[in-house]
Amino acid sequence: MSKNFFSELENLGFKDLNDIDIYKKKDSDNLNKKNNKELNKKSLLYEKELICPVCKNKFKAKAVKTSAARMEGKDSDFFIRYYIINPYFYDVWLCNNCGYATMKKDFKNIKSYEIDLIKKHITSKWKGRKYPDLYDLDTAIERYKISLLNYVVMESKSSKKAMNCLKIAWMYRLKNDYEKELHFLKQALEGFNYTFQYESSNNIYGMNKFTLMYLIGELNRRIGNDDIALQWFSKVVTSLGINSRLKEMARDQRDLIKEKQKSSNNTEDFSIDATENFEKKVNLKNNKKGFFSKLFNK
Numbered sequence: 001m002s003k004n005f006f007s008e009l010e011n012l013g014f015k016d017l018n019d020i021d022i023y024k025k026k027d028s029d030n031l032n033k034k035n036n037k038e039l040n041k042k043s044l045l046y047e048k049e050l051i052c053p054v055c056k057n058k059f060k061a062k063a064v065k066t067s068a069a070r071m072e073g074k075d076s077d078f079f080i081r082y083y084i085i086n087p088y089f090y091d092v093w094l095c096n097n098c099g100y101a102t103m104k105k106d107f108k109n110i111k112s113y114e115i116d117l118i119k120k121h122i123t124s125k126w127k128g129r130k131y132p133d134l135y136d137l138d139t140a141i142e143r144y145k146i147s148l149l150n151y152v153v154m155e156s157k158s159s160k161k162a163m164n165c166l167k168i169a170w171m172y173r174l175k176n177d178y179e180k181e182l183h184f185l186k187q188a189l190e191g192f193n194y195t196f197q198y199e200s201s202n203n204i205y206g207m208n209k210f211t212l213m214y215l216i217g218e219l220n221r222r223i224g225n226d227d228i229a230l231q232w233f234s235k236v237v238t239s240l241g242i243n244s245r246l247k248e249m250a251r252d253q254r255d256l257i258k259e260k261q262k263s264s265n266n267t268e269d270f271s272i273d274a275t276e277n278f279e280k281k282v283n284l285k286n287n288k289k290g291f292f293s294k295l296f297n298k
Contacts, residue, residue, distance in 0.1 A: 041134055044068035044085045052095035053110050054118050061093045061104070062135070076253060077218045079170045088167060089135040092143040099126030101147045103167075105205065106160060114154040121153045137175055144168045159204045162191025166219075182223060189219040210242045214250050226257045233257075 045068075047060040064087040072081040082088075094101035099122040100110075110118075131139060148164045169184035195201060196216060201209045217232030236242065236250035 041085050045090070045134075050093060050095075050107070052098060052100055053108055054100040054115050055095060055098040055123070057095055057097035059095055059097070062090050063104075064090055075173075076249070077166070077215060077222065079173065086140075088170065089137070089140040091167065092140075092147045094129075094143060094146060096128050096130075098123040099146070099150075101143065101150050103147055103160075103164060106156075110154070114156075117153050117155070118150065122150060137171060141168060141171045141175075144171065157199055158191040158194040159199055162188045162195060163205050165191060185219055185223055189216065189223065192216050192219065210236060210239055210246060213239075214246055217250065218253055221253055221257060226261065230254060230257055 044065055045062050046065055048063050049058065050061050051058055064085055068085055069087050070082060070084050072083045074080050080088075091103055092101055093104045093107045098118070100118050102110075131143075135143070144164060144167055148161065148168065151161045151164055165184045166188035169181045169188060172178075172181040172184065192212060193216060195204060196209075196212055201207075201212050204212055207215065213232055214236050217229045217236065220226075220229035220232060233250040233254040237247055237254070
């Protein structure tokens with residue numbers, strides 16, 4: 001149907017009125033909508049005053065208001081999906097004066113020898129970085145990587161580096177970059193394996209020993225180490241005094257692997273070995289050489 005709503009007005013001198021959109025939105029309307037959305041997000045943030053433990057510089061770190069976080073769901077490796085605003089984007093505190101940065105939980109916990117290492121290997125090279133008022137996915141990845149570099153320079157515990165790597169992997173998951181996600185999942189797994197063997201695993205970023213066991217199993221599953229993952233999930237399921245919800249999660253992931261393996265085993269097999277087995281059955285039944293035996297010179 002034509003959009004010439006004003007055809008009756010042509011005899012009054014109004015020409016070229018075809019295809020007029022009565023409710024055409026102005027570019028400025030779209031811009032205002034975008035600006036309003038950003039303003040709404042800014043209202044969900046607050047600034048926390050901090051003193052850098054390395055250089056004593058006073059600065060403000062952005063943080064998401066507790067009431068603002070809206071959870072959309074949770075992945076099987078504990079990655080929480082948020083909508084409206086993502087607290088992960090603001091998880092790293094960074095002093096722009098000296099370059100010291102860690103996940104906020106660790107920011108104030110730094111030893112004197114670690115301060116010396118930061119000054120020598122980070123501050124001496126730091127050029128400073130101006131960030132926007134609202135952090136996006138790329139900004140979050142950059143800040144997590146600066147944090148990871150700090151942990152490496154400070155020779156921090158494997159658990160800290162592993163958790164940082166895991167969060168970078170989660171950011172790449174949001175970015176749908178499977179290759180880089182997989183790379184950092186492997187790095188996280190290496191660190192958590194070491195943590196389980198050599199560090200106290202009673203409280204690793206809120207995880208107890210059993211939760212860490214489950215996570216190691218799940219990371220193995222995600223990178224394709226199904227047999228190793230099954231071993232870890234079985235340990236969780238058979239452990240005493242463990243949270244029933246965690247046991248159920250381990251069972252679910254164990255069943256996923258078994259279903260995958262079952263499905264793989266049920267696929268058609270056209271290998272020579274499989275064909276020879278079929279041949280033998282035919283020969284036993286008919287007592288004569290069959291079609292497949294001619295193909296394979298039997």
